[in-house]
Every structure is written in C-alpha cells, then in structure tokens.
Amino acid sequence: MLKLDGLTKTYAGQRGVNSISFEIAPGEVVGFVGPNGAGKTTTLRMIAGTLEPDQGTVQLMGHDVWSNRQTAQAVMGYLPEHAPLYDDMTPRSYLDFLLSARGVARKQRPDLLTQAAKRTQIEDVLDRRIEGLSKGYRRRVALAGALAHDPPVLILDEPSDGLDPNQKRVTHALIRELSPGRIILISTHQLDEAATLCSRLILIAEGQVRADQSPADFAAQNPEGRIEDVFYRLTAGPSPTASNPDEAQT
Template identity: 50%
Template sequence: MLAVEQLKKRFGTRKAVDGVSFTVAPGEVLGFLGPNGAGKSTTMRIIAGRLEPDGGRVRVGGNDTVANRRAAQALTGYLPEGAPAYPAMTPFSFVEFCLAARGWHGAALRAARDLALDRVHVGDHRHDRIATLSKGYKRRTALAAAIAHDPPVLILDEPTDGLDPNQKDEVRSLIRAMSADKAIVISTHILEEVPAVCSRAIIIDRGQILADATPEEIAAKTGSGRLDDAFRSLTTGRDRRGREDAA
C-alpha cells in the first residue's frame, strides 16, 4: 500500500533524507523514530505529497506522489507536525471543510464528519472556536480531519503530543482499531508508545535508516532488552563514530 524507494531530500548542503527505503502493508503500524532533526517529519511530508523529493519516489496504492499527486493524496490521511488548523473555525466546521475540499458532500459528508469527531472524542467542544481549544483538543481536531475520509494510508506525526494520559490511551486504542485494514506510519518521541501500538519500528538518524524490525527485535539488541536503550545505543553511537571520523 505504501512504498518508499531510495528517498532523498536536501536543504542547502544538509542531507535531510539520504536513501530511505521501506514499505508498509495494510495491517501494519510502523513507528518512525529518531532524534530531533533526523529526517522523520521531512520523510512524512514527502509521503503526504507536501514536499517533492530530490531523488527516489513514493507510491501510495501504486500512485506516484509526484506524477499522480492527487490520486495518492486521495488515499492518504496526514496529521502534520503541530496539528495546524484554521483558528477561526470549529472542529465541526474544520472537518466539514476538509471533507468538502476532497469532494465530499451531502449525507455522506455529514456522516463522515460526525463519525470522525466521535472517534477522536471531541465531545462538547465540536462547536468551540479552535483558537480557544487546548493543545490536546486542537490535536484531536486535526486527527479527525486526517481520518474523516477513511483513507487506507495514515501518516501521523506525533499524534499524542499534548494529550493527557487518558487521551493518549484513547488515541492509541483508535489507532489499534484502525490498523486492521490500513497502513499506518506514526512518528513519536514517546518510546513506550511504540510497543503499545506498533507492529514494526524504524529508527532513523541523519536521514538514514539504522534499524527496521519489530520493537521487540530492536530492543533485544541491548543487554537490557529495552527499546529506549537500543535507541540511545544506535543514535548516540552514531554521533560518537561521526566525531571519531571527523577527528
């Protein structure tokens, strides 16, 4: 459903993404992990069709995200970093607007809007201006917009950022429920979230993939059997080798 092939992206002289390749099938939830500046969000923006790669390609349902951008985006739900939404709108009107922009109308639009808002538990805040909402409810609103058209591919950049523990559990449960027939990629800084919702994990740093396996297999690479230790070992070890090579 999702194929990323030798993806490359530069910003000036910096290689943000450097030869990244992976596939995600329906039923898989891929945790996309890495330190700040590793290339996670850039990769996700390219997958969502918000950036064009300098090299390589992405296919969603067989559609190239550059050559067949609209067809690929029709199959993709994207929660961007920061969960942007129009502050003057309400969750109700924002999700409705996003569906209308995708060509939905009438009873189908209304049903999809209401289902998405119910699934993210916006509750009584659906008619409040987004500008007045807490960070957690703003993120719920953006998540509702990402899932409202029931896409087979979901790209979620920090979906639980800003949520309290109960809200995080609700979103994790929603992701697990949706994962049966969707290909889902989640970027997160919360490592304990990965074994809770992800069937597979990729660790990326300096634009390159360092590990691609189940969370348990990656964790087993350390004596402690902990994912956070494996993450630190892979990324800080890479920093140390880089300094030694420079010396």
C-alpha cells in the same frame, strides 16, 4: 502498499534524508523513530506530497505521490506535527470544510463528520470556536481532520503531542481499532508508545535507516531488554545541524 525507494532530500548542501527505502503493507502499524534532526518530518512530508524529493519515489496504493499526487492524497490522511487549524471556525465547520475540499458529496459529510468526532471524542466541543480549545482538544480536532474521509492510509506525525494520559489512552485505542486493513505510519519521540502500538520500528538517524525490526527484536539487542539503550547505541554521536527549520524540531 506504501513503498519508498531511494528517497533523498538535500538542504543547503547537506543531506536531510539520504536514500531511504522501505515498504509498509495494509494491517501494519509502523513506528518511525529517531533523534531530533534525523529526517523524520522531512520524510513524512515527502510521503504526504507536501515536499518534493530531490531523488527517489513514493508509491501509495499503486499511485506515484508526485506524478499522480491528487489520487495518492485522496487515499491518505496526514496529521502534521504542527497541524494548521482555523481559529475562527468550530470543529464542525472545520471538518465539513476539509470534507468539502476533498470533494466529498454534501449528503455524505454529516455521517463522516460524526464518525470522525466520535473516534477522536470531540463531540462535546463540535460547536465551540477552535481558538478557545485546549491544546489536547486542538490536537484531537487535527486528528479528526486526518481521519474524516476514512482513508486507508494514515501518516501521523506525533499524534499524542499535547495529550494528557487519558487522551493518549483513547488515541492509542483508536489507532489499534483502525489498524486492521490500513497502512499506519507513526512518527513519535516516545519509544514506549512506539513499542506498545507498533508491529515494526524503523529507526532513522542522520537521514538514513539504521534499523527496521519488531519492538521485541529491538529490545532483544539489550541484555535488560531496554529499547532506549538500543536507540542510544544506534543513534549516538554528533548529529549534523539541521538547516531546515522544520526539521530542527523533529
């Protein structure tokens, strides 16, 4: 289980994330939604162990992300919003490098690499330099990197960013395929994507959880069943200026 308890992060005296708590069990695909500057990316970075919270804890499959970070990260695949790629590498060498860095034995890497490439449909560009790939392919290479070691937990920040409609369809089908038995948390600005893919929506605004329920229950709060209207009602109003440059684009 993924469990957040009182997760808090302050930037320049302002609470970017304010005592967030929730749990996600295996088999759940949860959408993490909210307006720009709400605290989504900050929260995902703390879950992934790349940003330390001021207060609170993250437990992942029984491991504390900060006191036992290496073990926790070993069971996690993390796709940042702006995932770093090495332009002088090919997708094949990049994925092999990631698997090596995770301590995967050399003889196991080819099968895992092939599996990740097939899942993300990048087989036809495996041996091209990353710098020459389109934005959509680059995003899928980054997603393949998160999936390469076949983790039981996936933390995905805007997984469909830069993808065309056909690529989005493939990515959505992949998430559905991977969901049984896995914990999947997806941050997205696309409410229709979240409603289609996710069994729960956690809505965050001004660093706090405003709602946590199924897409159907969200839609039921509006007479016409429009999630967008419910989103606006729960998040409308002045939003504090994000002092964290990363969060300003969230």
